[in-house]
Amino acid sequence: xxxxxxxxxxxxxxxxxxxxxxxxxxxxxxxxxxxxxxxxxxxxxxxxxxxxxxxxxxxxxxxxxxxxxxxxxxxxxxxxxxxxxxxxxxxxxxxxxxxxxxxxxxxxxxxxxxxxxxxxxxxxxxxxxxxxxxxxxxxxxxxxxxxxxxxxxxxxxxxxxxxxxxxxxxxxxxxxxxxxxxxxxxxxxxxxxxxxxxxxxxxxxxxxxxxxxxxxxxxxxxxxxxx
Amino acid sequence: xxxxxxxxxxxxxxxxxxxxxxxxxxxxxxxxxxxxxxxxxxxxxxxxxxxxxxxxxxxxxxxxxxxxxxxxxxxxxxxxxxxxxxxxxxxxxxxxxxxxxxxxxxxxxxxxxxxxxxxxxxxxxxxxxxxxxxxxxxxxxxxxxxxxxxxxxxxxxxxxxxxxxxxxxxxxxxxxxxxxxxxxxxxxxxxxxxxxxxxxxxxxxxxxxxxxxxxxxxxxxxxxxxxxxxxxxxxxxxxxxxxxxxxxxxxxxxxxxxxxxxxxxxxxxxxxxxxxxxxxxxxxxxxxxxxxxxxxxxxxxxxxxxxxxxxxxxxxxxxxxxxxxxxxxxxxxxxxxxxxxxxxxxxxxxxxxxxxxxxxxxxxxxxxxxxxxxxxxxxxxxxxxxxxxxxxxxxxxxxxxxxxxxxxxxxxxxxxxxxxxxxxxxxxxxxxxxxxxxxxxxxxxxxxxxxxxxxxx
Numbered sequence: 001x002x003x004x005x006x007x008x009x010x011x012x013x014x015x016x017x018x019x020x021x022x023x024x025x026x027x028x029x030x031x032x033x034x035x036x037x038x039x040x041x042x043x044x045x046x047x048x049x050x051x052x053x054x055x056x057x058x059x060x061x062x063x064x065x066x067x068x069x070x071x072x073x074x075x076x077x078x079x080x081x082x083x084x085x086x087x088x089x090x091x092x093x094x095x096x097x098x099x100x101x102x103x104x105x106x107x108x109x110x111x112x113x114x115x116x117x118x119x120x121x122x123x124x125x126x127x128x129x130x131x132x133x134x135x136x137x138x139x140x141x142x143x144x145x146x147x148x149x150x151x152x153x154x155x156x157x158x159x160x161x162x163x164x165x166x167x168x169x170x171x172x173x174x175x176x177x178x179x180x181x182x183x184x185x186x187x188x189x190x191x192x193x194x195x196x197x198x199x200x201x202x203x204x205x206x207x208x209x210x211x212x213x214x215x216x217x218x219x220x221x222x223x224x225x226x227x
Numbered sequence: 228x229x230x231x232x233x234x235x236x237x238x239x240x241x242x243x244x245x246x247x248x249x250x251x252x253x254x255x256x257x258x259x260x261x262x263x264x265x266x267x268x269x270x271x272x273x274x275x276x277x278x279x280x281x282x283x284x285x286x287x288x289x290x291x292x293x294x295x296x297x298x299x300x301x302x303x304x305x306x307x308x309x310x311x312x313x314x315x316x317x318x319x320x321x322x323x324x325x326x327x328x329x330x331x332x333x334x335x336x337x338x339x340x341x342x343x344x345x346x347x348x349x350x351x352x353x354x355x356x357x358x359x360x361x362x363x364x365x366x367x368x369x370x371x372x373x374x375x376x377x378x379x380x381x382x383x384x385x386x387x388x389x390x391x392x393x394x395x396x397x398x399x400x401x402x403x404x405x406x407x408x409x410x411x412x413x414x415x416x417x418x419x420x421x422x423x424x425x426x427x428x429x430x431x432x433x434x435x436x437x438x439x440x441x442x443x444x445x446x447x448x449x450x451x452x453x454x455x456x457x458x459x460x461x462x463x464x465x466x467x468x469x470x471x472x473x474x475x476x477x478x479x480x481x482x483x484x485x486x487x488x489x490x491x492x493x494x495x496x497x498x499x500x501x502x503x504x505x506x507x508x509x510x511x512x513x514x515x516x517x518x519x520x521x522x523x524x525x526x527x528x529x530x531x532x533x534x535x536x537x538x539x540x541x542x543x544x545x546x547x548x549x550x551x552x553x554x555x556x557x558x559x560x561x562x563x564x565x566x567x568x569x570x571x572x573x574x575x576x577x578x579x580x581x582x583x584x585x586x587x588x589x590x591x592x593x594x595x596x597x598x599x600x601x602x603x604x605x606x607x608x609x610x611x612x613x614x615x616x617x618x619x620x621x622x623x624x625x626x627x628x629x630x631x632x633x634x635x636x637x638x639x640x641x642x643x644x645x646x647x648x649x650x651x652x653x654x655x656x657x658x659x660x661x662x663x664x665x666x667x668x669x670x671x672x673x674x675x676x677x678x679x680x681x682x683x684x
Contacts, residue, residue, distance in 0.1 A: 082520055084543070084580030085573045091546040098550065102512060114553055123553050 001116055001160065002026040002177045004048040006036030006062065007078065008055055012101075016049070019105045020112075023139075024156045026180045033057025040066050044176045045073045046116050049108070050095070052079045052086055060093045067094035074115035078103070113137065120163035122224075127162045129222035132201060132209060134162050141201075148200055153178075157193050158201075161210060161220040170217035194218060231422070232415055239411050243404060251400050258392050266385055267344050270358035273297060273378045277309055278362065287366040289319050289374060300324050306381040308355075314373040330357060330379050339363035339373060346382060354382040421445050425452065432459070468655065476518045483507035483514075520577070520648040533567035534575065536598040536609070543579045544596065547587050557593040558583075566598050568609055568677070570657065578652055581645035582613035582673050589617035590670060601676070608659065611675040614666035625663040646673070653677060 003025045007013040013029055020027045028043060030036035033054040040048055040062070048066075052059040063075050074097075077090040082100040090098060096118075097111050113136045117125070127134045131144040139155060141148040150158065156178050161169065171190055194210060201209050211221045276297060282290045289311060299305035303326040310321035310330055321330075329350040343359045357379040363371045421444050431437045439456045490503040537560065544558040568575050579596065586594040597612040620628060629650045646661075653659045657677040666672030 082516060083573065084576040087580065088542050088546045088576055091549050092542065096549050096552075100516070118552055123555075 001046040001156070002028070002044060003112065004036065004039050004043065004045050005029045006031075006033065006048070006054065006059065007051040008032060008053070009051075016105070016108065020109075021180070023109060024152045026178060033059065033062045037062045037065055040071060040073075041069055044173065045071075046119070046177060047073055047112055048075045049112070050075055050077050052077055052090055060090055063090065063093045063095050072119075074119055076108075076111055076115060110137065117163065120165075122163065127159075127165075128225040129162060129165055129209070129220065130207070130225065132162075132207075132222060134159060143201055150197075150200065153193055154197055154200070157190075158197055161218060165220040165222065165224055168213055168217050168219045173217070232419055235415055236411070240408065243407055243411075247400050247404055251396055254396055255389075255393060258396075259389055262385055262388055266356050266380065267358060270344070270356065270378045270380060271342070271360070273307070273309065274358065274360045274376050277311075277376055277378070281364070283364070283366050287370070287372075289313075289364065289366075291320055293323075295322070303327075306383065308349075308379045310377050312375045312377070314375075319374070328353075330377050331355070347379075349379070355379040356382055356385065421448055429455075438463075472518050476514065479514045479518075480511055483510045517647060533569055534572055535564065536566045536568050536575070536611075537562040537564055539568075539572065539575050540579055540596050540598065543576065543583050546580075547583055547594075550584075551587045554587075556587055556590050558587075558596075559593065560596045562596070562598045566600060566609070568598075570677070574652055574656065578611060578649050578675060579613070581649045582611070582675070585645050585673070586613050586615035586617070586671070590615035591617055593668060595666075595668065603676070603678075606678065609677040611677065612666075612672060614668055614672040615670040616668040617670040619665050619669065620663050620671045628663065629661065649673075649675065 001024075003020055005013055005016055005020070005027060007016065007029070008031050010031065013031065017027045017029050028039050028045075030039055033056050036048075036050065036054075037057060039045075050059040050062060054062070059077060063077070066075070075095040077087075077095040077098045078101055079086045079090065079098060080101045087098045096115055099108060099111060113125070117123070117127070117136060125135065125137045127136065133142045134140075135142075136159065141150055141155070141158065157174070160174065160177060174190060194212075198208075198210055201207065207222070209220060209222050211219050213219060277291065277295070280291055280295055282292070284290050291311075294301060297307065299307040300309055300322040301324065303324055305324045308322055308325045308328070308330060310325060311319050313319050331347040331349060339361050341361050345357055347355055347357045349355050357377060359375055359377045361373060361375045364374050366372050425440065425444070425448065428437065428440050432439070439459050440452045442452075444452045484507075487504055487507045490500055490507075494500040494503060540560045540562055544560055548555075548558055583594060583596055594613065594615045597610075597614070599610055601608050601610045628646050650661045653661045653675045659675060659677040662674045662676075664672045664674065
């Protein structure tokens with residue numbers, strides 16, 4: 001998942017960036033509205049965290065311009081004042097949720113997960129497709145009730161595929177959304193990861209949860225289970 | 228031109244000057260015209276008098292007696308002259324007064340009964356009014372001759388008359404101008420006096436010598452003075468609130484600080500210390516949050532325009548629909564389009580936002596926001612109601628919830644602070660009441676009655 005953070009306070013920005021990276025997110029960060037606006041317009045983001053009180057271009061203006069430019073990724077606003085006037089203004093401008101400073105990182109993560117889930121059309125914290133269940137909160141996978149151990153990269157890949165279950169996702173999209181700019185983007189790595197995921201989720205080769213569409217990408221083909 | 232007094236003075240003076248100038252001009256002209264007409268009439272009468280004295284001698288010539296009824300014709304240089312010409316322009320007679328002078332040549336008048344009147348000059352340059360009258364005279368049986376009689380008078384008298392009139396007129400006009408200007412000055416002084424009083428009183432307020440403007444101002448200024456007083460009172464209330472909030476804030480931060488310091492000094496176990504500090508930081512954060520939100524209340528009631536409630540409730544519900552998209556509660560507003568709120572938009576957002584947010588946290592499926600005006604002892608109150616279908620608030624918990632910064636359920640963030648902030652806003656800024664009850668949906672119903680609405684203030 002690729003997340004942008006626009007926050008002018010260096011300490012807070014760096015802390016949140018580090019914590020999100022720890023959680024396996026690819027994070028871009030900006031210290032001012034203009035840079036943030038540009039990154040949001042150029043990068044394939046899954047979500048953005050925007051502070052309302054930015055020095056040059058206000059957070060609200062940044063969100064407004066993204067929405068005007070047709071950028072649809074979910075936006076979480078950070079506000080120091082906690083006034084409803086600010087919250088309402090931000091949400092009206094196109095933000096999807098708010099968080100009042102100071103906040104616990106846990107809370108920020110939970111809100112981000114929920115927002116990202118919602119864009120994939122999921123309303124619950126646990127994504128279920130057939131026998132496979134992915135708990136976005138605990139970051140755990142179960143296969144028919146049995147816990148499956150995944151590495152951080154495997155988890156990230158599966159989460160992205162399951163969030164967009166049913167749609168074809170190209171390798172480019174996957175690398176763009178899952179990897180940090182400076183990371184190695186060899187597509188072979190992706191193939192290896194998918195192979196490992198298949199072995200772990202489908203040891204008997206009966207389920208075939210991830211199908212490969214030649215030249216187009218991958219698709220998580222198990223039906224979403226209600227709930 | 229930045230003084231009312233100056234503006235009024237200049238405008239009134241210009242109008243006055245124009246009015247009096249035009250009056251003078253038209254009076255002068257009217258007088259001249261009538262004086263001129265009088266001169267013409269007089270000369271005409273002289274002509275008729277001369278005609279009455281005319282005789283015809285044996286040779287059919289025109290003669291006039293030596294002594295004429297008007298003595299001035301006989302006195303040389305008297306200022307009144309006459310002569311007579313035949314149709315060829317030959318002078319047939321002239322008055323003895325015209326000694327050594329000649330009347331100016333006049334454009335010929337050739338039709339009997341015609342009169343001409345003009346200011347002309349005599350041969351020596353004396354300015355004259357000349358009237359010429361042509362008659363057809365029957366000198367013998369069926370024999371007619373044309374004669375032109377001319378009568379002239381110096382312009383001296385006329386000019387003297389006009390000048391003396393002008394002197395009198397300008398004297399009167401100047402006198403009345405002076406009087407009007409003086410009256411105008413007095414009127415200005417008198418009518419601008421309340422403004423000077425306002426200025427003095429405001430200066431006194433600045434200097435701290437008085438609290439507000441006195442009463443008894445004229446009707447036109449009363450909206451200004453009463454609103455100014457309202458603003459002043461509001462400013463004082465604000466100051467009071469800030470002072471209290473600051474005091475509260477400092478006091479309520481002292482306790483967790485004391486606990487933290489104590490822990491730092493005595494606690495040896497790092498885990499325990501961490502826990503204690505964490506608790507106290509959270510407590511301080513809550514306190515700061517609460518005081519911040521309280522401080523955000525503007526309490527701008529005076530001078531506020533009526534604000535329709537429905538669109539603001541809509542904004543809040545739309546925002547909450549986004550925030551609670553996962554649970555997708557049914558959010559409904561039952562507010563007539565005509566329901567208005569007198570106060571600050573931010574305050575209303577704060578009240579409705581906090582109440583509706585709480586309701587969304589606790590509801591099972593639905594939340595309803597209502598607003599309607601209600602009559603209370605003849606005053607109009609605005610009743611705001613937010614209701615949910617959640618578990619409701621037990622009666623014994625209600626007072627606890629309303630107390631500042633306390634949480635009924637620590638697992639749901641923000642509960643309690645929101646209600647306490649709303650209570651402060653409703654009770655301290657809008658002098659209303661906040662009631663916690665049970666609604667028709669079965670859950671909690673929070674009702675805020677706001678005073679100072681419409682004709683209530």
